[in-house]
Amino acid sequence: MKFAELAASLDQMEATKSRNELVRILSEVYRASVPDELQPITYLIQGRLAPFFEPVEIGLGERLLMTAIGVAYAAPKEEVAKLNRQTGDLGVTAQRLAPASHADSPSVVEVHRRLSQIAAAGGAGSQQQKLDVFTSLLRDLDSASAKHLVRITLGKMRLGIGDPTVLDALSFAKKGDRSLRPVLEGAYNRTSDLGLIARTLWEVGEPGLDALKVRAGHPLRPQLAERLPNPEAVIKKLGTVGVQPKYDGLRVQIHKAGDQVSLFSRNLESMTEMFPELVAAASDLDVDNVILDGEAIAYNPASEEYVPFQETTARRRKEGIQEFAARAPMRAFVFDVMFRDGSDLTPLPYERRFEIVQELIKSSDTLLTAPLMKTDSAEVLTRELLDNISRGLEGVVAKRLDSPYQAGARNFNWVKLKRNTSGQLTDTIDVVLLGYYGGKGKRAEFGAGALLAGVYDTDKDEFVTITKLGTGLSDEGWRAIHKRLANLEVPVKPARVNSNIVPDAWLEPEIVVEVLADEITPSPRHTAGMTGDRPGFALRFPRIVSLRAGDKKPEDATSVREIRQMFEQQQQPGRGRGR
């Protein structure tokens, strides 16, 4: 496939407002591809050269790209900068300056190869080398191709091709319907590599997908926790449970594959560079291949205390890793093991996996076992919860002792119990920002008034609205959020957003915000959970608790299914809301 053909399809995807259309166009692209093209295409359409968990970066920012565009199209730097101020989109800037057509477009594989060459360039003189390759690539392209190439390079695709859209498109391309989704999803949960899945499906067919197993070095999608309103409900539903403290740190998947240690976030992005002390601790383990799951948290040796989430994530910034590691070294509370020396451990009951964890890390003082106590009593569970809260922890996670590790599933194998500020056992909700209003008075200074926010419908792969947000942030917070909003503004409603409400400006769904609300109520206006005969859901008195520091993708926001469950739990007598 020529890159120009892919660019034409990307243009069609950009123009559509319907998610079904998006799936259809992408499935046509897949249908027209040969096996060697599947990985490049799958990564490129998501603004990547490799799966998300591989830290491959092209390494050309806006400034360098402007230089390349100027050189490629013989335009003075000032002219490029001026045009870019007008368009507000460097892709469109390149498109305006590039020739409308080009006789001989390179293939998708060739473009991917040249971008990979740019990504691989490092060390002295590499910047010039990167620029040269990129400039000559631009010269080989027509205007639509140039636009998409620049966006790919910046990782700003603005198409909303989420992972579920890719899975649907693959199923449609092979079967003409969604019937392959479950098999595809299984393989995706085990390997997190959509390109590998696409290629395997084309080369080997469905049995190949079943044969894609958990392996060290490839993150699997994390098991997630459900919620229940109180300890009584937990014991009633799960019987005997294993109870662990819920640490407020960062989820971390620790992989050791021979000499190679890698760390992945909940989003499956690489965190290997961020936490050298965890890497060292994993290297020291007496095992060749292993995958562990846990919560990483910074520890302050002076006060002998664990440091809260916000400070733990401060390390995301590249600078100062070493100083941070000295001042507040990381610990990881390990609570699970999914793989050891060639064996997939995910089917084993949790109790057995936990024993293996204890055995594996018993001599480490950086990888610590998250303590587990067993109970079938609601009183004991309540005591444990309050005890943990009084020790400054978030709450507890209760786990079914006989459950397998179900990659990517949010189910009652694990149940989290937290409390909110007023002492009630309710949980926060993670919403995605979908739009904003101009804003009056004080906040207008910061450019944004109320925000329109939504949750994620996993079945439809859509973002649906649930609330407007206006309170909870400091002036500083509003300023910070406005800065991020400016880059995400789009002229029309994105295809994956389903809304009856029209804000002043639409946003590409990207920013996840944690909110607390008094109640979930039925709503005739909001589309969350709305079906032909049922109203949607809204949040009553929502306030922002925190801006998630990029550890959640929009698809990791609270789902419609969870909102419905929370709504139903609210209706149960004896829950004792009333604040």
Ligand code: AMP
């Ligand atoms: P939430 O992010 O509110 O859905 O809560 C689930 C998260 O709690 C997991 O993704 C982990 O990052 C975190 N967590 C903290 N302690 C534990 C634990 N002992 N077991 C499982 N998850 C834990």
